[in-house]
Structure formats: C-alpha cells, structure tokens
Amino acid sequence: MNTEATDAPLIDVENLSVVIDRDEGVVRPLNGVSFRIDAGQAVGIVGESGCGKTMTSNALLRILPPGAKITSGHIRYRRKLDEQVVDLATIDSSSAEMRQIRGGDISMIFQEPMTAFSPVHTIHNQIAEMIQLHDPMDDQAARRRVVELLDLVGIVGPDERADDYAFQLSGGMRQRAMIAMALASKPRLLIADEPTTALDVTVQARVLKLIQRLQRELGLALMLITHDLGVIAHTVEYVYVMYLGQVIEEGPVVEIFDNPAHPYTQALLHSIPSLTDKSKRLEPIEGSVPSAFALPTGCPFHTRCTKQVGDICKRQMPAHTQVGKGHFASCFIHTEEGS
Ligand SMILES: Nc1ncnc2c1ncn2[C@@H]1O[C@H](COP(=O)(O)OP(=O)(O)OP(=O)(O)O)[C@@H](O)[C@H]1O
Numbered sequence: 001m002n003t004e005a006t007d008a009p010l011i012d013v014e015n016l017s018v019v020i021d022r023d024e025g026v027v028r029p030l031n032g033v034s035f036r037i038d039a040g041q042a043v044g045i046v047g048e049s050g051c052g053k054t055m056t057s058n059a060l061l062r063i064l065p066p067g068a069k070i071t072s073g074h075i076r077y078r079r080k081l082d083e084q085v086v087d088l089a090t091i092d093s094s095s096a097e098m099r100q101i102r103g104g105d106i107s108m109i110f111q112e113p114m115t116a117f118s119p120v121h122t123i124h125n126q127i128a129e130m131i132q133l134h135d136p137m138d139d140q141a142a143r144r145r146v147v148e149l150l151d152l153v154g155i156v157g158p159d160e161r162a163d164d165y166a167f168q169l170s171g172g173m174r175q176r177a178m179i180a181m182a183l184a185s186k187p188r189l190l191i192a193d194e195p196t197t198a199l200d201v202t203v204q205a206r207v208l209k210l211i212q213r214l215q216r217e218l219g220l221a222l223m224l225i226t227h228d229l230g231v232i233a234h235t236v237e238y239v240y241v242m243y244l245g246q247v248i249e250e251g252p253v254v255e256i257f258d259n260p261a262h263p264y265t266q267a268l269l270h271s272i273p274s275l276t277d278k279s280k281r282l283e284p285i286e287g288s289v290p291s292a293f294a295l296p297t298g299c300p301f302h303t304r305c306t307k308q309v310g311d312i313c314k315r316q317m318p319a320h321t322q323v324g325k326g327h328f329a330s331c332f333i334h335t336e337e338g339s
C-alpha cells in the first residue's frame, strides 16, 4: 500500500491476466491488459464482441464468474476514503474494503437497465437506499436527493416519477434512472458497459450526451466500454483498443480516428459507417474473434490480418511501441524486427 500517491492515476491496471477453469478446458479472456485512467478523465475501451471488455471491468470490481481467477498483474486504485492506493487484484473480493469500493467508489451502468432495478420497489426506494447506505441521512433529506438526482439526469417531473416502478418508465427514462442510481453513492469512476446499445439511435445520442455532461460537471472518471467506435468519437479523450484480452493500440481519440496504427483498429474503422461520408463502402473484418479457449500464437490478430510483415507475426508478440504523441500500438509494422 502506498500512502504518498495523491497525484497517482485514479486507476492503473498493469499486465492483468484472468483465466477461467472450465470442464471443457482453460479459457484465457484477459492476457496482460494494461491501461490507466486519471481522475476526471473519460476513456473508451473498444473492441469486437469477445475481446474481454466486460471481463476487464468485472476484474476491476472483482465480480468474476465462477472458476475465474486473476493470475497476474495489478489494479492499483486510489480510493475515495483516504486517497491511499490499494491493489484491487490482491484484495479479498468479499472484504468490507472491496464492498466499499464496489458500491461507493466505482459505479456501473449497463446495457439493460431492468437488471439494475428490483421490480418490486419504486425507483425512489431503491435510489434512497443507495444514498443512505453511503451517506447516512433522514428519509426526507434522502427524498430530496433522489428528486435532485432524477432532475440531474433529465427526468421530467422527478417528484412524481420517483414513485414509479422501473417497468413503468420508457427505455430511455429507465436508462436515465439507472444513471441516477449509479450516481447516488457519489462515485469517482463510472464504468458504462455498452450503455446505449439497446436504445434506438435518437435516444442513444441523448443518453451519451447526458453521460458526457455528468462526467464533466461532476468531474467523474469514465470508462466507456463499447464495440461501436461511433459511440466514443465524441465522448472520450483517450481510447484503448482491445483484442483477445490485450490492449493492442491506445491513443488520444483524434489520433485513433485520424491515424490508426494497428491493422485491427484500421479494420474496425473501415467496418463502421463513416461519420461524414455515408456513401463509403463498409468492409467487415474477415473471420471472427478466435475463441479464448485456443489463443493464436504470436500476434493475436495475425489469423485475420491482411498486413502481416512475415512469419514473425505468427511466432512472436510485438512490443507495445510508441507511434505518436501518447499513441502506442503492438504491431511489427512499427518495430525494428518487422522492418
Ligand atoms: N463465464 C465464462 N466462462 C467461460 N468463458 C467466458 C465467460 N465469460 C466470458 N467468457 C469468455 O471470455 C471472453 C471475453 O468475454 P467478454 O464478455 O469480456 O467480452 P466482451 O468484449 O465484453 O464482448 P461483448 O462485446 O460481446 O460484450 C470471451 O471469449 C468469452 O467467451
């Protein structure tokens, strides 16, 4: 534990690996993930389905599935209680310390808000309970805070809506209520895992704008997880691109869009509808993400890559190499061995 680290990043994940023991074999969803988020910074984590995005956030919160364990790495987190840096990779996942961080420091919003709410309690009761758990206050004060939070997330008539049940709200409103609940504990890091995927496009844009406004106004750090590069374009400052449980490219959002350095990122960008030129032909990435049961040797992307530099791609993992200001990629195109 480090007591002199108040200028440390809020969370610093280094070389994190997770394996899951299954009857069918060993699954390797995370294979040395490294990334960091500073206080108040908005970061995007992108990659196709199965790349390990959700597993990464579940590892941070120590809510891994049965049979899964962290086999290497650190998750250094600067906690709200006393600004001390603790390693969430080694802390007891059911300890009071971890529960405090899980509920109080780091909040999550999900794709499906119904899972966040109990069907048998009103929105008010659930948010008020969360508020009082982290900040003891009487029921009247908690009610005022619930209404304030519902107002903050843009729910019209918050005093009346507070007494609704989750199923009485529209999809977009439910998403807003879930965000209000996530904010109830005054977190410093908000993890949003595909927060808008289930919503239609116009609601999606509004909810993203809301998350962005809250992040800025409340000075929250944001980890926005999505398979959709379009979602992060205007929402985050810095992007980590994941492939098979590793970060294969990272950089400021403008660099990632204007100057992608890894063939995987380039392929991802070609596979999304152009934000400016709707007539551009889309090129889906060949093949699919290999199973985490049987990882390829060498560069994990080599089985689908159209830009291999040679046999080395099949044999060796390329180093994470600087390719621009604050911009890194793991590809032999950018290393000496590959030239
Ligand atoms: N409980 C589990 N048992 C075995 N394998 C699992 C389990 N949960 C996830 N995996 C595997 O771990 C890998 C990473 O999964 P994860 O859910 O983190 O992907 P993701 O990037 O969040 O994908 P998506 O975009 O579909 O949400 C995948 O190969 C997945 O099949």
Ligand SMILES: [Mg+2]
Pocket (backbone or CB within 6 Å): 053, 054, 055, 193
């Ligand atoms: Mg996921």
